[in-house]
Amino acid sequence: MPVTIRHRALLSPRSLKDALRLRHEEPDAMPLAGCTDIYVALNFGTLPARGFLNLWTLDALRGIDVLDGVVRIGALTTYTALIQSPIVARHLPMLVAASREVGGPQIQHRGTIGGNVANASPAGDTLPVLAVAQAVVELHSVRGLRLVPFTDFYTGYRTSAAAPDELIVALHVPTPQGRQWFRKVGTRAAQAISKIVIAGVGGRQPRIAFGSVAPTVVRLPQTERVLASGGTILEAQQQMQSEISPIDDVRSTAAYRRQVAANLLDEFWRATGPGSARAARGR
């Protein structure tokens, strides 16, 4: 139900340096990017923040480039920009696939990858992609720059390794070797939050990550090992059950998520594993 939005302050830094200083001085001011998550929480009255730090005007947080096969994506990059980027299309087609399935066009124009990462929802659609691509999070603060591997970034349900005065400035995403795979199982065909989402990189050393099946996005190292060492899909499916911990919530059930996660693993492996049609054709 509606709550008052009075007594909220907006800080408007002019540069990244300015922003880092404000972040240091007022760590309670919440960074604000595309505002697509923030606005919803504000409207539902579940957002305690009183002050906001507007990042939207900081071009230092925008841009996509590639160096030595590593794609650097500015935190403020929107889904639309990801979908339109030839670099992303070439190196990270699974990120394009994920971006296309976020919300609808309005959200894609405004929502950012940095916001998706910082928001830390286990259902964030880009997170499994970043997990299997072995991305690195570039954090800045007045104390300097820090690089944190994405798989170490989340410390628990909606908590991260970022310090209170740090900002996410960019993500470094190495181009994976092997076929990229993404599938979202949402509550409906569009404008949907994921019930389960999978990203994967196929080949002899597969990498697999799931969203919405644990307090954070999860990589499945043991399951990956079973597949890499020639285990059957059944063995892998069994293994994966110990690496996920889904729950019943308003969107789905634990039982459903377990079963569908297993089905998705099978689908992924059929399409990208050594026995897949592509592999058979010698690609």
Next chain:
Amino acid sequence: MGRRGAVGSNVLRKDGAGKVNGRALYLDDLSFPGMLHARTIRSTIPAGTITRVTPRVATREFIVVDHRDIPGRNVVALIDDDQPCLAEKRIRHVAEPILVLAHEDRETLLGATVDIEYRQTTPNYDPLRSDVTFKQIAIDKGHVADGFARADLIVDGEYRTRHQEQLYIEPNGVIAVPDGHGGVIVYGSLQCPYYVHRALKVLLGLPDERVRVIQTETGGGFGGKEEYPSMIAGHAALAAIKSGRPVKLVYDRVEDMLATTKRHPSIVRHRTGVTKDGRLTAIEIDATFDGGAYATLSAVVLSRGLIHASGPYRCDHVKIRGRATMTNTPPNGAFRGFGAPQTQFAAEVHMDRIADALGIDPVRLRELNAFRPGDITATGQTLGKDCSALTVLREAVKRTDFRKRRKALKGTGRGIGLALFFHGSGFTGSGEVKLASRATLQLTERGARILVGSTEIGQGTRTMLAQIVADTLGVSYDAVDVNDADTGVVPDSGPTVASRTCLIVGRLLQRAAAEMRERLGDLSPSQYLKKHGPLVVTTQYEKPEKVSWDDTTYRGDAYESYGWGCDVAEVQIDPVTSQAIPVAFTTVHEIGRAIHPGLARGQIEGGSAQGIGWALLEEVVIRDGRMVNSSLTNYIIPTTLDTPPIEVQIVDNPYPQGPFGAKGVGEMPIDGPAPAIINAIRHAGVDIREIPASPERIQACASR
């Protein structure tokens, strides 16, 4: 006059331009000098008593209204008058209104808090275990024991449906303005101005003329603005009277979903006797509707539900029992279809199971048993030539090449299913006689002005009524105006519900226009006005001669006429996710005659989409009596990507007593999609008997 008639053509909507160019004013667009904003303070427990209420507000700044401020009776007057407008002590559901706060600054208002202490009691959420029955109804035809004795096979089944939210695009809202003489004028987004009028008179203890209700442009209703606006109007009116100032009360989406009515969940059991060759010999049905915490409209929802419960099928021996019971959840109420979608869901899914049990084709089973003209319904009504069950069935089967498709799809992960259904136009039983609706036509310089209490809620009321008047009076469509639904000016034409506006109110206006045309003779409207002065014609409902109904025995003509429909759905089940994806949908409707084919198709497409949502996606998740997904993020309605193209076929069979042959269309389209889809899922290999057929349920069902 040589002019091409308005009826039957897709004239421009009366409300179209304003809605497109943004000039149409919805409730929240309106403001009055000195206006206060109001907010409702609600219970947070499902059952118990209030022990203390402490508003943490500056009492001099705020208007605080509680039950002691009610000058009349503390009820939302409707049928049983069991629901308080503001709770006194007892709490029966989460989100029950306790206080109304008002303040001129909306933000200050939203920042205010009220502490409420309770003594909790044990809630009941199971309609089968309730101590309170709001209403029971029995329908009997023949003797089912005889029918079962004649059966070669008996098929049992239980079918369940759940809550559904109406999800009109504009949330509920009203503004109450003191009239300066102790009364109020209420503006609101609502379907039934005279319901609100009556409820306010009772609540405020005011005479007729001190209450005036004016409908503002309304962004949808689907039944959700049938009874609940009486509650909201009461809250705003109390605050307006206490403060002496205009008061605006508008819900946001969360509050609207949390607190207002939904479709009744149902549990329907069937036991059917059938011969080897597929003839129904006995139908026994037991239905329980979850009424929620107060009676509201449950009695009449149950009534329509039970009358439609045996489907459009002939059978000599029918026994139907049903009840609406209380649970500690917000009251359920009117929603497009009004009980008939629930019971016809059960009937049509059951029909496919009977066909399976017999090993005959589901089309054949329906063809054998579908009502023909001259057949007698469960309540003893003899159907006339306006009965088109077989016509729509055959048309739908032909258009979809149903039998061939059904064979071709076997074992492919796809399935195809159909549902045959009907829907009575107008109030049930003696309802229309009791309503005694009136409609007025006023001669204007150019043509005529329509004065009715019927509301435009997006479905096309103004347009459709103007078409009927234009052609009857012999003037152009543009020469007919439609007055606002303002109880200070228009007569009571009854509520805008029950697929009744076109048939009942349209017919009243047709009679008025015919009379007016006769009075005009050879004169044009302006000549007449110059010569004779103003001309106003008012007509009142007259029961068609042959229609009769007995409320005590539940026998007779339940509705003067019925619409007939047949839906065919094709679904694909995703083997990875267990999602049932509707890939094709065809619907054939016989509605007498479409006054405005474009609007009629719109109703049929929209109702079908809403039915598809109910069948597959829409789920009200309730925990401890509280809807926990009361937002558009998590209450999932279909987008265009979740609905297949909907192929609509309207079959003409003009109903002689309807205006230009028309019957009702608003509700029927939601009767068929759910059973057609569930039957398609069943054909694809999953025997599911509860909706929504979510992927979770399909998967659980398939792995059983």
